[in-house]
Amino acid sequence: MTTSLQPWHVAFIWAVGWVNRQQQLVIEYLCAENRVLREQVHKKRILLTDDQRRRLAVKGKELGRKGLESITTLFTPDTILRWHRQLVAQKWDYSQRRMRAGRPPVSEEVTKLIVRFAKQNRSWGYRRIQGALANLGHDVSESTVANVMKANGLEPAPIRRKRTPWKEFLKAHWDQLSAVDFTSVEVWTPRGLITFYALFVIELKSRRVTFAGLTTSPNDAWMQQVARNLIDDEDGFLKDSKLLLMDRDTKFSAAFRHTLSLGGVHALRLPPKTPNLNAYVERFMRSLKEECLDRMIFFGEGSLRNAIRQYLEHYHTERNNQGIENRLIEEPDEQPPDGVVQCRERLGGMLKHYHWMAA
Numbered sequence: 001m002t003t004s005l006q007p008w009h010v011a012f013i014w015a016v017g018w019v020n021r022q023q024q025l026v027i028e029y030l031c032a033e034n035r036v037l038r039e040q041v042h043k044k045r046i047l048l049t050d051d052q053r054r055r056l057a058v059k060g061k062e063l064g065r066k067g068l069e070s071i072t073t074l075f076t077p078d079t080i081l082r083w084h085r086q087l088v089a090q091k092w093d094y095s096q097r098r099m100r101a102g103r104p105p106v107s108e109e110v111t112k113l114i115v116r117f118a119k120q121n122r123s124w125g126y127r128r129i130q131g132a133l134a135n136l137g138h139d140v141s142e143s144t145v146a147n148v149m150k151a152n153g154l155e156p157a158p159i160r161r162k163r164t165p166w167k168e169f170l171k172a173h174w175d176q177l178s179a180v181d182f183t184s185v186e187v188w189t190p191r192g193l194i195t196f197y198a199l200f201v202i203e204l205k206s207r208r209v210t211f212a213g214l215t216t217s218p219n220d221a222w223m224q225q226v227a228r229n230l231i232d233d234e235d236g237f238l239k240d241s242k243l244l245l246m247d248r249d250t251k252f253s254a255a256f257r258h259t260l261s262l263g264g265v266h267a268l269r270l271p272p273k274t275p276n277l278n279a280y281v282e283r284f285m286r287s288l289k290e291e292c293l294d295r296m297i298f299f300g301e302g303s304l305r306n307a308i309r310q311y312l313e314h315y316h317t318e319r320n321n322q323g324i325e326n327r328l329i330e331e332p333d334e335q336p337p338d339g340v341v342q343c344r345e346r347l348g349g350m351l352k353h354y355h356w357m358a359a
Contacts, residue, residue, distance in 0.1 A: 231263025
C-alpha cells in the first residue's frame with residue numbers, strides 16, 4: 001500500500017532540499033565556523049585545536065578559494081587552505097605508524113568504509129556504522145568510528161541529517177518527477193518575423209521528452225488545454241507523475257497549475273533565477289538549440305514543427321544520453337553486428353546516426 005504525497009508534505013520536503021550546491025557549501029562552512037566559535041566563547045583568544053582546524057579545512061577545501069573570498073570569515077582563505085594541505089600531509093605521514101605496543105592502527109580499508117558510510121547515510125550514527133562494518137566482517141568500536149569521522153572532518157549524525165541535498169531529493173521522487181519549460185523560436189511568415197513558443201515536458205528518470213505544444217500566444221485557455229492533454233488518463237504524458245518542476249514564468253498560470261492538480265500532479269515552482277534547480281529540462285533545451293534550432297532558419301510553422309519532430313525522434317532512438325549511462329532512451333531490438341555500417345541522416349544531414357544494415 002503506497003501513501004499518496006500531500007501538497008504540504010511535498011512543499012516541506014522541497015523547501016528543505018531546495019538549496020543550490022554552491023550556497024550549500026557556503027552554509028556548511030559558516031555553520032562549522034559558528035560551532036568552532038561557540039566552543040571558544042569563554043576564551044580570551046581564539047586558539048583552535050587540531051580537530052577544529054581539521055573541520056574548517058575540510059569545509060573550506062570543498063568551497064574553494066573563490067568561495068571563501070566571497071564570504072566574510074574569521075580566517076583568510078590562505079590559512080584555511082594551508083590547514084587543508086597540512087591535513088593531506090598528515091594523511092601520508094607514515095612516521096607514526098611504526099610498530100608499537102597497544103591497539104593496532106585502523107586499516108585504510110576500514111577508514112574508507114567509515115567515511116563512505118557516513119557521507120552516503122547522513123542519519124547513521126556511530127553505532128549504526130559500527131553495525132554495518134560488523135556485517136562486512138570488520139570488528140571496530142564506536143570510539144574508533146567516532147575518531148575516524150572526527151579525523152576526516154565529518155560531523156555526528158544529528159548535525160549531518162539536518163541537510164537534504166537537492167540530488168537526494170530528486171532521487172527520492174525519481175519515479176514521479178517531471179519538468180516543464182518553454183523555448184522561443186523566431187519564424188519567418190507572410191506577416192514577417194513571428195515569435196513561436198514551444199513547450200516541452202521531460203520525465204527525469206527515463207529522460208523521455210514530449211512536445212506539449214506550439215503557439216504564438218500561450219494564454220490561459222491554451223495552457224489549460226495543454227494541461228488536460230498531459231494528465232489524460234489514457235495517453236497523457238504525466239499520467240504516472242505526481243510532481244512537475246517549473247520556473248516562475250507567468251505563462252505557468254494559476255489556471256494551468258489548478259488543471260494539473262485535478263489529475264493529481266502537484267506543481268513545484270522554483271525560486272526566481274535558479275535554472276540550475278531545473279537542470280534536466282534546461283540541458284535538453286540546450287541540446288535542442290545547439291544541435292537543431294539555432295542552426296536553421298524556419299519559414300512557416302510547418303517547418304518548425306517538422307524540425308522538432310525529427311529532432312525528438314533522433315533524441316529518443318538514435319542519440320546516446322549521458323544521463324542514463326550513455327545509452328539510448330529507446331533501445332532497439334538487438335541486431336547482430338554484421339553487414340555494413342550505414343549512416344542515417346535527418347534534416348539534411350544535420351543529425352546523423354550510424355547502424356548496422358543487414359547483409
